[in-house]
Amino acid sequence: MPPMPNVATLPSEAEGDAGRPSNAERAYRSLKNLILGNELPAGSQLLEQEAAERLGMSRTPVREAMVRLKEDGMVEIRPRHGMRVLPVSSADMREIYEVLTALESAAAEMVARRGASPTELANLRAAVADMEEALGRDDLDGWAAADKRFHWLLVTLAGNERLQQTVSQLGEQAHRARVLTLRLRPKPTNSIRDHARLVAAIARRDAEGARKIHHDHRTKAGEMLVDLLDRLGLKQV
Amino acid sequence: MPPMPNVATLPSEAEGDAGRPSNAERAYRSLKNLILGNELPAGSQLLEQEAAERLGMSRTPVREAMVRLKEDGMVEIRPRHGMRVLPVSSADMREIYEVLTALESAAAEMVARRGASPTELANLRAAVADMEEALGRDDLDGWAAADKRFHWLLVTLAGNERLQQTVSQLGEQAHRARVLTLRLRPKPTNSIRDHARLVAAIARRDAEGARKIHHDHRTKAGEMLVDLLDRLGLKQV
DNA sequence: TCATCTATTTATGTATACATTAATTCATAC
């Protein structure tokens, strides 16, 4: 069991930043973390009242949080049974990866076209090196963290906030499935090579090449995940 | 002035369908329509209390609606000034079109790869024909409607709900700018040719071709719009 | 006249109260 994935750690400060967060904001983050950390597994139901007691506040801010989670596609709200954590099926994963593939490969293209600064390239390369090193140590959690960092860096460098936000939202939907399959999938050796090739394409400002490389990379990763889920009979995650 | 664009008409029934909608749902739809119809123009501010009176309900459901609109990226909520309709700058439009381009061209690729049924192809062709016919009558609103229909059809045929939802959300963000520039932009003659070529590519199941054609189409459209906004000095829409 | 400090107003964030409606339980009839 990983030592609790550092969940929702990347783009979570989407909201009010400075002043102490409202209860509604705390409720939103708490519930989201419970879901991402699988403490509220897929299919869990939680009544407003229960959540309110658990979080030590009244129903009002809890309800607001639940509405936001619904809007994020993490839960559904069923009239009489509170919120229900949405299971992610392999079909859902396929959808998610199709969109992520389109967006991230567009990001790769954009970054390559604009060109990355030496520092930015160095950061990308460092992430790849960390992936490689972690994999050498058989540290899958370390690999996953570095992989996440690489992808997020790439998306960030594209400089499109809407793209970032969409990627982050879909990434959160896919999170549980990724964690679950991390130790069941084949060693991500090719993945590292793909990333290195992507960095090279960006470095030589080969926009079309960067797009293709990342498109194939993501497509493969998505297919692997979908197949794995199907093969394991994990219809729901 | 167009006879009131048929706003939010495409994928708006995202929520509860049957039973009469809650006040929160009504508030959400009403406010969204006010924004899309430019009755609450960019920069408008609206207090919870004001909105509540206007809609004949209490603050509670109104607040819920505003939270959802914030989550949708349509408004921001400023601690002391109610919700504020977010202006869309040309930089925002560039972001939006970058993402739409990536997603819709992926959709085109997917549809071409899977292949469209005769009926589906006929629907696409009918939309193109309507665009052509409307343009012949100098009916720009008719053209816009047919164009919208074509794009939505394409996205729908891709059969990826998450992709649909993202496209629809970004489309709503871009709506005001599109309406505003409809009569200021050059006649969309090339647009029709692009669409026809896309349908042809889909018909011959040329996935890569379909992607390229639509990618270029959307890129051109986006650049035209961004340039137009800049040229007109419309920093905000 | 201008600046600063205080008091008041006002919008929000949250809690609570209440009506509605769906589910469950219990009783009664067959």
Next chain:
DNA sequence: GTATGAATTAATGTATACATAAATAGATGA
């Protein structure tokens, strides 16, 4: 024993109440 239906319970959706914090106005001093 089963089924029907009434009554009770429970969860939501909405309204309202209230405390807090921010903006404004007003007053006081120079």
